[in-house]
Amino acid sequence: MSLSERSRVELGVNPWAARVAEAQRRGDLLDLTCTNPTQVGLPYSPALAAALGRAAEAPYSPEPLGLELARAAIAERWPGRPRGLDASRVVLCSSSSEAYLHLFHLLADSGDELLCPSPSYPLFEHLARLAGVRLRPYRLEYDGAWHLDLDSVRAACGPRTRAALLVSPNNPTGSFTTRAELAAMARLGVPILSDEVFASYPLRASRLRAESALAELASADVLVFALGGLSKQAALPHYKLGWVGLSGPARLVEPALARLELSLDTLLAAAPPVQHALPELLRLSEPTTAALRARLHDNLQTIAAACAGSPVTLLDVEGGWSCLLRLPYLPPRDWSLSLLEQGVLTQPGWLYELPPAHLVLSLLTPPPRLREGLERLVRAVLREV
Ligand SMILES: Cc1ncc(COP(=O)(O)O)c(C=O)c1O
The missing domain is CATH 3.40.640.10 (Type I PLP-dependent aspartate aminotransferase-like (Major domain))
Structure with a gap:
């Protein structure tokens, strides 16, 4: 039997996903990546x-x-x-x-x-x-x-x-x-x-x-x-x-x-x-999207404040549900993996073909979780530079 080229999948889990799954099993992971609006505590009528x-x-x-x-x-x-x-x-x-x-x-x-x-x-x-x-x-x-x-x-x-x-x-x-x-x-x-x-x-x-x-x-x-x-x-x-x-x-x-x-x-x-x-x-859905808009604005301010004066740079963002952080470039470090050890889940920029040392965060993240995650993130970076 031969299956089509267009349906080809890489079987097996990629090493990054395997480390995320392992950290999730350990529990206590602060997920800063969730862009599913139904799972971030927004009000739905x-x-x-x-x-x-x-x-x-x-x-x-x-x-x-x-x-x-x-x-x-x-x-x-x-x-x-x-x-x-x-x-x-x-x-x-x-x-x-x-x-x-x-x-x-x-x-x-x-x-x-x-x-x-x-x-x-x-x-x-x-x-x-x-x-x-x-x-x-x-x-x-x-x-x-x-x-x-x-x-x-x-x-x-x-x-x-x-x-x-x-x-x-x-x-x-x-x-x-x-x-x-x-x-x-x-x-x-x-x-x-x-x-x-x-x-x-x-x-x-x-x-x-x-x-x-x-x-x-x-x-x-x-x-x-x-x-x-x-x-x-x-x-x-x-x-x-x-x-x-x-x-x-x-x-x-x-x-x-x-x-x-x-x-x-x-x-x-x-x-x-x-x-x-x-x-x-x-x-x-208007009350939900109004709450979502307020969340996006507030979270962006929280992230800007957490990065100010630190080695982490928040890149310019004009709209949408995510933002990018640029961290110090310290090869061969993969920051998203180092942060998993600190109990913080971020998306590595390479998932999106971004240059090294970039991370993607969801702006939908519930605010208390975001604040705690950012504290751990900035602390981890300051320890390394
Ligand atoms: C840029 C972009 N286009 C399209 C989609 C898919 O949206 P839908 O849920 O309508 O398939 C996504 C999902 O995240 C997206 O980021």
């Missing part, structure tokens, strides 16, 4: 589950692109209110991860290439392999703020490039794409996939920041797919609903929609109850 339960009573009448009322609710609330975006240009699926697979299948054949930011979301690698397409990374560089390295974009572009991925704000750098960067990407002449799942969580103002790619590129001669979902926008990852908004000239959008319709119809993965209940779910 009981009316959410009741709304979903009522919606489950509606008869089943599947719509491949999603129910009109839900598509309209997304279009009305899209951050930045893109001109020309209405229900006819929004499609639904079960998550933004699933949306990526539909879009990769729509845009690329086996062996074709997609431009993708680095550092960024590690799931891209697996999604691309499942879809049989290749990722060509371009760099984000840091000089006190994150910038898209346009030379590396040009170098990554080739005859098999079929689309360019952008993540704004990016995970884990928390950087938004600027208007100038977005315009430069649009000039490549390939469709843009703009991941905007964290767009409703800006952490500071910026004059240069691009709004949704759907708004910025509304009149450009380029096909744009912007991704969002309940998972982040409403802090409801377990309700499973993602969406894609489209913009571009009708001659590009219409055939893309027709093919997406077939692809979505083949799976019909977006559950009807969550679609029926969507306007209510968006309203009822």
Whole structure:
């Protein structure tokens, strides 16, 4: 028997994951990495589950692109209110991860290439392999703020490039794409996939920041797919609903929609109850996302205060749910492993292709745990330098 190359997995646990599992078994580990909003003590209204339960009573009448009322609710609330975006240009699926697979299948054949930011979301690698397409990374560089390295974009572009991925704000750098960067990407002449799942969580103002790619590129001669979902926008990852908004000239959008319709119809993965209940779910989740926004801001201040005057640098963060710390570079030390010995779980930057001595922290961490973890972290670094 031979199994497919696209389903290949590295069997066995990687050494870092094995050490984390061992530390977890010992107990007393302060986890500073959790980005699951349902596990960090945020308030959720009981009316959410009741709304979903009522919606489950509606008869089943599947719509491949999603129910009109839900598509309209997304279009009305899209951050930045893109001109020309209405229900006819929004499609639904079960998550933004699933949306990526539909879009990769729509845009690329086996062996074709997609431009993708680095550092960024590690799931891209697996999604691309499942879809049989290749990722060509371009760099984000840091000089006190994150910038898209346009030379590396040009170098990554080739005859098999079929689309360019952008993540704004990016995970884990928390950087938004600027208007100038977005315009430069649009000039490549390939469709843009703009991941905007964290767009409703800006952490500071910026004059240069691009709004949704759907708004910025509304009149450009380029096909744009912007991704969002309940998972982040409403802090409801377990309700499973993602969406894609489209913009571009009708001659590009219409055939893309027709093919997406077939692809979505083949799976019909977006559950009807969550679609029926969507306007209510968006309203009822507002207290949760307000508490989440306050948590993100407070935690960022706590981290900045803990790092001030220490050898640990908090990198600039504009939005999203994570932040990056740069620690003293002391090879061959892997700081995330040293910190495990102090009972603190962080994510090593290499998981995201970041340079050595970077750590990724979740800004969702419950505040008492964050304070204690940061104390241990800064103490451990001061002992070593
Ligand atoms: C940048 C980015 N895009 C997409 C997703 C996936 O979201 P969903 O739960 O809608 O699949 C994540 C999950 O963390 C993410 O970080």
